Amino acid sequence: GQNxxxxxxxxxTEGAIVQINCTYQTSGxxxxxxxxxxxxxxPTFLSYYVLDGLEEKGRxxxxxxxxxxxxxxxxxxxxxxxxxxYLCAVPDSNYQLIWGAGTKLIIKP
Amino acid sequence: xxxxxxxxxxxxxxxxxxxxxxxRSLDFQATTMFWxxxxxxxxxxxxxxxxxxxxxxxxxGVEKDKFLINHASLTLSTLTVTSAxxxxxxxxxxxxxxxxxxxEQYFGPGTRLTVT
Numbered sequence: 130g131q132n133x134x135x136x137x138x139x140x141x142t143e144g145a146i147v148q149i150n151c152t153y154q155t156s157g158x159x160x161x162x163x164x165x166x167x168x169x170x171x172p173t174f175l176s177y178y179v180l181d182g183l184e185e186k187g188r189x190x191x192x193x194x195x196x197x198x199x200x201x202x203x204x205x206x207x208x209x210x211x212x213x214x215y216l217c218a219v220p221d222s223n224y225q226l227i228w229g230a231g232t233k234l235i236i237k238p
Numbered sequence: 239x240x241x242x243x244x245x246x247x248x249x250x251x252x253x254x255x256x257x258x259x260x261x262r263s264l265d266f267q268a269t270t271m272f273w274x275x276x277x278x279x280x281x282x283x284x285x286x287x288x289x290x291x292x293x294x295x296x297x298x299g300v301e302k303d304k305f306l307i308n309h310a311s312l313t314l315s316t317l318t319v320t321s322a323x324x325x326x327x328x329x330x331x332x333x334x335x336x337x338x339x340x341x342e343q344y345f346g347p348g349t350r351l352t353v354t
Contacts, residue, residue: 159341171331171348172282174240177341216282220341223287224270226333230281 131155133229135217140235141207149202149232151217162226163191163202164216172216175202204234212236241265242334244346251322251353258318259349261332267312268334272343273305276329288315322353 133153141147153161160179164172178184178193178200190203202215217229241264251257261271273285273294286307288294294307306318315334319326329350333343 162343164345169329169350171329171345174342174344179340220343224335224341224343225272225284225287226343228282 131219131221131227133217133219133227135215135229135232137230138233138235140237141204143207143209143236143238145207146203146205147207147234149204149215149217149234151200151202151229153198153200153217153219153227153229155198155219155221155227157222158195159220159222161193161200162216162218162220163200164218165213166216166231167213175215207236209236209238240336240342240344242268242332242344242346244330244332244349246349247347248350249352251351253323253353254321256318256320257322257351258316259330259332259351261315261317261334261346263313263334263336263344266334266336266338268315269312269337270335271309271315272333272335273307273315273317274331274333276331276348282331285317319351322351324353327351327353 163175166172176191183192188205193200214231216231218226243262245260271288274282285300286294286296288309290309296302309315331348333345
């Protein structure tokens with residue numbers, strides 16, 4: 130079967146760093162997505178990775194290890210606007226996204 | 239690039255009426271579009287996959303006669319909720335995939351449907 134696991138909720142302090150983990154078990158691998166979704170809004174694309182390694186995009190970084198079925202999203206210098214759900218997703222061979230349940234990130238002042 | 243729009247952004251309709259939601263890829267050709275539904279505090283649920291020029295593929299449990307999908311062009315897909323009922327009230331989101339962009343999907347801003 131195919132399965133994606135993420136923590137349900139995380140809390141962090143403004144200005145701090147938080148790491149959101151995602152583990153996946155899929156038949157085949159076509160890359161891994163991270164999306165951000167604010168309450169009441171559609172998901173917005175953060176990253177898509179196919180190869181192993183760490184990639185930085187401003188305050189956000191993503192890491193992927195295909196051999197371990199593991200990815201994380203690292204958010205630095207947290208801002209209140211980063212409060213959102215972060216969704217990990219893996220496409221299947223039909224291009225349909227298999228979604229994790231999402232991690233709700235709560236930022237406290 | 240890779241902008242997807244939806245119209246309307248919100249709609250209120252009476253029970254028994256039909257509502258059409260449009261999804262457009264503005265700066266790329268989308269051979270495949272996906273329709274999702276999301277209830278409050280729940281995960282995205284894929285309703286159907288729409289390929290240009292062919293019939294949509296519906297997920298298990300989604301009534302194809304109730305949720306009519308038409309992907310008539312490479313930039314437009316429509317979802318029509320027929321004979322809407324209050325339980326159809328939800329957030330409907332489309333996403334689009336461009337063949338030149340591998341597996342990447344880009345989401346529209348969503349349409350909030352309220353059926354009274």
